[in-house]
Amino acid sequence: MFRRTASEARVLILAPVGRDAELLAQTLRTIDVESVPVPSVDALLKELRVGVGAAVIADEAIPPRQVHELTSWLSSEPPWSDPPIIILTPGGQSKLYSNQRAQQFSTLGNFTLIERPTRPEIIQSAVRASLRGRMKQYEVRSRQEALLQANSDLEQFAHSASHDLKEPLRNIRLFNELVLKECGDKLDVRATGMLEVVGANAARMENLLADLLAYTQASNIPEGLPEITDGRKALHAALGNLDASIVEAQAEIIAGDLPAVRMRQSHLQQIFQNLIGNAIKYRRDDCPLRISITASRSGECWLCSVADTGIGIDPEFREKIFGIFQRLHTTSEYPGTGMGLAICQRIVERYRGRIWVESEPGQGSTFCFTIPV
Numbered sequence: 001m002f003r004r005t006a007s008e009a010r011v012l013i014l015a016p017v018g019r020d021a022e023l024l025a026q027t028l029r030t031i032d033v034e035s036v037p038v039p040s041v042d043a044l045l046k047e048l049r050v051g052v053g054a055a056v057i058a059d060e061a062i063p064p065r066q067v068h069e070l071t072s073w074l075s076s077e078p079p080w081s082d083p084p085i086i087i088l089t090p091g092g093q094s095k096l097y098s099n100q101r102a103q104q105f106s107t108l109g110n111f112t113l114i115e116r117p118t119r120p121e122i123i124q125s126a127v128r129a130s131l132r133g134r135m136k137q138y139e140v141r142s143r144q145e146a147l148l149q150a151n152s153d154l155e156q157f158a159h160s161a162s163h164d165l166k167e168p169l170r171n172i173r174l175f176n177e178l179v180l181k182e183c184g185d186k187l188d189v190r191a192t193g194m195l196e197v198v199g200a201n202a203a204r205m206e207n208l209l210a211d212l213l214a215y216t217q218a219s220n221i222p223e224g225l226p227e228i229t230d231g232r233k234a235l236h237a238a239l240g241n242l243d244a245s246i247v248e249a250q251a252e253i254i255a256g257d258l259p260a261v262r263m264r265q266s267h268l269q270q271i272f273q274n275l276i277g278n279a280i281k282y283r284r285d286d287c288p289l290r291i292s293i294t295a296s297r298s299g300e301c302w303l304c305s306v307a308d309t310g311i312g313i314d315p316e317f318r319e320k321i322f323g324i325f326q327r328l329h330t331t332s333e334y335p336g337t338g339m340g341l342a343i344c345q346r347i348v349e350r351y352r353g354r355i356w357v358e359s360e361p362g363q364g365s366t367f368c369f370t371i372p373v
Contacts, residue, residue, distance in 0.1 A: 007051030010034045015058040027120045041066040054130035059089045071107040084130035085111045158216045173202045211339035221350040229265040231258030238272035256294040274340040279308035307366040313359040
């Protein structure tokens with residue numbers, strides 16, 4: 001069940017003239033709705049900060065200037081929150097007046113106009129509908145909070161596990177190497193082979209933990225306006241780390257002019273390094289490997305791409321490859337952890353961009369990602 005406080009289910013009533021507030025409160029009590037009359041817009045704003053299910057406001061109680069104040073408060077609410085407001089308008093007004101007030105109230109967003117005089121059941125129906133919609137908003141909030149907490153717990157677990165498991169894995173590898181070094185001549189081929197398998201699997205687990213930690217760190221990129229990074233420097237650093245693999249694969253790297261973008265250099269470098277590293281790994285044997293890195297302005301984003309002449313990807317796997325630990329090939333065919341593209345996607349999405357691939361089997365792949373300007 002989603003969380004909700006008593007104050008979040010109440011109806012605030014701003015109708016300071018005569019007995020309007022009292023009559024409205026009586027009308028709502030008959031349907032078991034708690035109401036709180038307030039004497040002014042300032043008092044309304046104060047109570048709104050405490051919590052609200054809905055608000056009923058008499059038109060004459062809120063002049064245009066204070067409509068703006070209420071709109072400002074609503075704009076500061078979190079994305080899930082859109083409090084419903086019922087405006088009671090006076091009857092017998094000119095069409096011009098009604099249109100002007102409707103235009104002014106439109107800035108409130110989730111509002112309903114009811115012309116007075118009106119029957120109690122109409123007020124009751126409007127309040128019920130408003131509260132039902134507001135409860136849905138609280139449910140969304142509760143689920144978002146639960147999801148954020150679950151993600152936080154999972155990221156904390158992944159971070160702790162990746163750190164805590166490193167030491168025992170190092171010891172397994174170390175003692176495995178010592179046994180092979182000091183006792184290798186006393187072991188038969190079968191025993192030596194088993195120890196080599198242990199060492200290889202320990203090394204693979206270390207790589208998995210390193211990538212899991214990188215994924216967790218990518219999840220913890222702070223909100224806010226990121227720093228400016230020279231795209232050329234990030235690419236140069238990535239190519240430097242891949243220099244031996246590039247030479248071994250005899251890959252031709254073609255890099256266009258890259259812009260300065262709002263992303264930390266380490267993150268942009270990691271994206272380039274993973275995408276270019278994949279292009280090298282999944283190259284074809286029957287043609288030279290050519291990797292092209294380009295960038296261009298596309299609306300309010302920079303569109304970057306890494307294109308290769310590799311083995312390509314079947315269209316049905318274009319989404320799957322970005323999943324955690326998702327691999328289309330066995331480790332004996334192509335080594336790796338299956339985390340590289342998941343890390344790229346997490347980084348890009350944390351910077352409010354998107355990443356995708358355009359590819360056909362045997363025709364190479366083009367990985368594209370956007371970075372907001």
